[in-house]
Amino acid sequence: xxxxxxxxxxxxxxxxxxxxxxxxxxxxxxxxxxxxxxxxxxxxxxxxxxxxxxxxxxxxxxxxxxxxxxxxxxxxxxxxxxxxxxxxxxxxxxxxxxxxxxxxxxxxxxxxxxxxxxxxxxxxxxxxxxxxxxxxxxxxxxxxxxxxxxxxxxxxxxxxxxxxxxxxxxxxxxxxxxxxxxxxxxxxxxxxxxxxxxxxxxxxxxxxxxxxxxxxxxxxxxxxxxxxxxxxxxxxxxxxxxxxxxxxxxxxxxxxxxxxxxxxxxxxxxxxxxxxxxxxxxxxxxxxxxxxxxxxxxxxxxxxxxxxxxxxxxxxxxxxxxxxx
Numbered sequence: 001x002x003x004x005x006x007x008x009x010x011x012x013x014x015x016x017x018x019x020x021x022x023x024x025x026x027x028x029x030x031x032x033x034x035x036x037x038x039x040x041x042x043x044x045x046x047x048x049x050x051x052x053x054x055x056x057x058x059x060x061x062x063x064x065x066x067x068x069x070x071x072x073x074x075x076x077x078x079x080x081x082x083x084x085x086x087x088x089x090x091x092x093x094x095x096x097x098x099x100x101x102x103x104x105x106x107x108x109x110x111x112x113x114x115x116x117x118x119x120x121x122x123x124x125x126x127x128x129x130x131x132x133x134x135x136x137x138x139x140x141x142x143x144x145x146x147x148x149x150x151x152x153x154x155x156x157x158x159x160x161x162x163x164x165x166x167x168x169x170x171x172x173x174x175x176x177x178x179x180x181x182x183x184x185x186x187x188x189x190x191x192x193x194x195x196x197x198x199x200x201x202x203x204x205x206x207x208x209x210x211x212x213x214x215x216x217x218x219x220x221x222x223x224x225x226x227x228x229x230x231x232x233x234x235x236x237x238x239x240x241x242x243x244x245x246x247x248x249x250x251x252x253x254x255x256x257x258x259x260x261x262x263x264x265x266x267x268x269x270x271x272x273x274x275x276x277x278x279x280x281x282x283x284x285x286x287x288x289x290x291x292x293x294x295x296x297x298x299x300x301x302x303x304x305x306x307x308x309x310x311x312x313x314x315x316x317x318x319x320x321x322x323x324x325x
Contacts, residue, residue: 013285014066021058021292025051027309028295037304045127046104047294049135053097054291061090062288080151080159087162088146095138095185097291101245102189103130108238109196113203141184144177182260186253193242204235240297248290252283 028051031037032044039047064086068077076082107130111122120126148168151159168174298305 010066010281010285011070014062014070017288017292018058018062018067021062022055024292024295025055025058027312028298029055031305031308031312032298034308036308037298037302039302040122041124042107042122042127043104045124045131046100046107047298049131050097050100050104050294053093053100054294056093057090057097057288057291060086060093065090066288074160078161080149080162083162084146084149087149088142091142091145092139095142096135098185098189098245099134099138100131101242102192103134105193105196105238105242108235109200112200112235112238141181148174182256186249186256190246190249190253193246197239197242200235200238237297237301240301241294244293244297245290248286248293250286251279252287255279255283 029048032039032048032051035041035044037044064077068075072078077086107122107127111118114121148164149162150165152161152163154160168178299309
């Protein structure tokens, strides 16, 4: 009974996530790419690329992996070649999404804390180059996963499902690759995002304190400070995006560290009530949710984004109304 209820939770969660994640990322891509949100071209490049990567995560990991496996367990996607290719794509787009978040966080760190480097690094050309390098390296790094899996069953001479080869757990080469892959995602990105945010907060607090002291000596505390207001607004977007990433990936990272430290193997059974499965799947659910949150952050923090969204909704409403008439 409990096993069936747990299975129903996953069966309901992922379709809702897909129904929400696809349109919100499409909306973010369309609105941000028009460049009318008052953001610099550099920031816009990062935000659009992050939305594209998140959309691909929803399509590949949520729709073609989770939903298809739950509702269509013996579909074309369950054949070993398709299953293996799907796994490679999921690793590649997830890797891209994570490292694009790191790149955006580092870009804002440079813009806020490194004024001399800002003019050279925080440019549209640099952003395009960094995004291209991240996407290419993420794809190259994910290719070896294709050679890790083999068929779980052979039915009527057709290979079904994917299971890791025995050599994956016995070979030193694959062990090193596995450790390297998990350090690069999510270990190192997690540390870099936290480090950049800590340094950014420290710089902002010091700069604000110095500016308040300077202004108090010149014109008192009563007048508002436009520069501090602008600086505050420019950092809210950074902290919300990186903060949501850290919170939603926290369970996944803690589970990863626990497994590596304790030596407990990854759960591969089908018992939905097993504590190991619940712990691991909870981390996966929250991690996949992180691919749908950025648009909500834009709506909350960016006035011009809200205006563009309202205009788009009004346009669609008028088009639908005219078609009905």
